[in-house]
Amino acid sequence: MKAFVVEQYGKDATLTEKDVTLDQTGNYDLKIKVKGTSLNPLDTKMFFGHVAAAPSTGILQGDVTGTIIEIGESVTSFSVGDHVIAFGGGLGNRSGALADEMLVPEQMAVHRPENLDIATAGCLPVISLTAMEALKERANVQPAMRLYVAGGTGGVGHLVGQLAKHYGCDVTASAANDEKATWLDEHGIRPHRYRDESAEQLLKRLGHDGFDVIIDTVGGDHLQESFILAKERGKIISIATRTTQDLTPMHSKALTLEAVFVALPLLKGKEEEMLRQKKHLAEVAQLVADGVIELVIEEHVPRQVDALNAAYQAFDRQSHFGKVSITT
Numbered sequence: 001m002k003a004f005v006v007e008q009y010g011k012d013a014t015l016t017e018k019d020v021t022l023d024q025t026g027n028y029d030l031k032i033k034v035k036g037t038s039l040n041p042l043d044t045k046m047f048f049g050h051v052a053a054a055p056s057t058g059i060l061q062g063d064v065t066g067t068i069i070e071i072g073e074s075v076t077s078f079s080v081g082d083h084v085i086a087f088g089g090g091l092g093n094r095s096g097a098l099a100d101e102m103l104v105p106e107q108m109a110v111h112r113p114e115n116l117d118i119a120t121a122g123c124l125p126v127i128s129l130t131a132m133e134a135l136k137e138r139a140n141v142q143p144a145m146r147l148y149v150a151g152g153t154g155g156v157g158h159l160v161g162q163l164a165k166h167y168g169c170d171v172t173a174s175a176a177n178d179e180k181a182t183w184l185d186e187h188g189i190r191p192h193r194y195r196d197e198s199a200e201q202l203l204k205r206l207g208h209d210g211f212d213v214i215i216d217t218v219g220g221d222h223l224q225e226s227f228i229l230a231k232e233r234g235k236i237i238s239i240a241t242r243t244t245q246d247l248t249p250m251h252s253k254a255l256t257l258e259a260v261f262v263a264l265p266l267l268k269g270k271e272e273e274m275l276r277q278k279k280h281l282a283e284v285a286q287l288v289a290d291g292v293i294e295l296v297i298e299e300h301v302p303r304q305v306d307a308l309n310a311a312y313q314a315f316d317r318q319s320h321f322g323k324v325s326i327t328t
Contacts, residue, residue: 003099004308005058010049015098015312017305020059022101029103030078031070032086036122037097038063039301039324040155041240042263043090044315050242053091053267061326062090062263064097064104065112065121075106083112085285087125087277092267097122098308098326107274108266110282113289120295123155123323124285130262131160132280134237135167138258139213143168146208148229151217152189153180153296153321156239160215161189162293163284172202172211174218180321187294199228210234219243230255296322303328 001022004015025031043061046054054060065085068078078084088104090096095103112121135141147164151157152173161173165188172190175181181191192202203210210231216222219240226236227249235256250257265273287293298321301311311324 001100003059003095004303004305005098006047006054006060007058009047009054013047013049013312015305015309020057020099022095022099023103025070025072025103027072027074028106029072030068030075030084030086030088030106030109032064032066032084032088032102032104033069034064034097034100034102034328035066036064036118036325036327037061038123038126038326039311039315040126041316042126043096044312046091047312048316053263055089055091055095056093057095059095059099060090061096061098062087062266063122063125064088064102065118065124066102069101072106077106078109078111084109085112085116085121085124085281086110087129087262087266087281089266091263094266098303105266105274107271108278108281110278110285113285116285116289119297119300119325119327120288121285122327123295123297123325124288125281126262127156127159127323128281128284129277130156130239130260131163132284133260133262133277134160134215134239135163136280137276138237138260139215139235141167141169141213145169145213146211146231147171147213147215148192148211148226149173149189149215149217150222150226151319152184152191154217155320155323157215157217158183158296158322159284159293160217162187163287164215165189166287166292172206176319183296183321194225199225203229213237216240221245224249227253227255297325298322299324301326 086109
């Protein structure tokens with residue numbers, strides 16, 4: 001089969017189109033004919049050698065949607081011909097979706113709702129699992145909870161804000177420009193034009209002592225702003241913690257800081273956690289299919305080697321409004 005392979009991860013990494021052989025289908029595997037996938041920060045971090053979880057096969061990207069063409073002998077919940085969505089590889093010893101076919105654990109796949117298009121479905125897995133872990137497992141979201149999203153229109157950010165609003169939270173999210181601020185406002189999320197209004201000014205405008213939960217999708221020095229925005233004994237949940245920071249402000253307010261690494265269950269084979277992620281993905285996919293949640297696709301990249309290499313090189317150099325889709 002055709003695949004786009006990284007020969008050597010690191011600053012000079014490139015994708016090369018090659019003919020490869022997929023591993024044999026395991027007892028609980030689904031062999032999927034890949035129709036769509038998407039680019040995530042985890043992919044580019046592995047590509048450039050910043051995260052030591054890259055697939056040994058050199059075939060990246062865990063997001064996948066497609067059609068099952070073969071099932072393992074112990075698979076019970078899927079059949080050949082089913083259309084599925086999954087976060088099923090692209091790290092560790094599992095190949096990803098930058099190939100004609102991909103093996104996915106049954107425990108990580110869900111059926112694709114009929115009215116969900118391929119491009120949207122291929123963008124959902126990683127951001128859905130990240131958002132749902134942050135909200136349901138870490139924040140324990142409750143109605144009227146005050147929640148702030150740093151990076152409110154990025155891949156995870158634009159999803160987590162809408163989901164928090166759906167669950168009854170009072171949501172504020174950062175926006176870098178008028179277009180993004182307008183989109184947030186149209187979706188019932190209070191925009192914070194952080195370049196024009198400091199964290200202290202925002203709290204003064206809102207008239208409260210801070211947010212119950214901060215979900216930081218940006219990382220770096222934005223963590224210091226999160227320390228200001230959180231109320232005493234509040235919680236900060238970050239998906240980007242590759243940074244060195246002074247934690248003194250966190251200590252002075254008795255804050256809790258938690259990191260989310262969505263790939264951990266798949267990397268470590270934690271079946272109970274994988275099944276929990278499966279439920280999260282099914283819920284979000286249905287909400288998107290029903291039109292309750294909007295998935296924004298910023299760019300459609302063709303599955304061609306030059307276009308893919310350009311997308312990988314450009315991804316971390318710019319902020320994003322939604323997702324980058326790759327379809328066959």
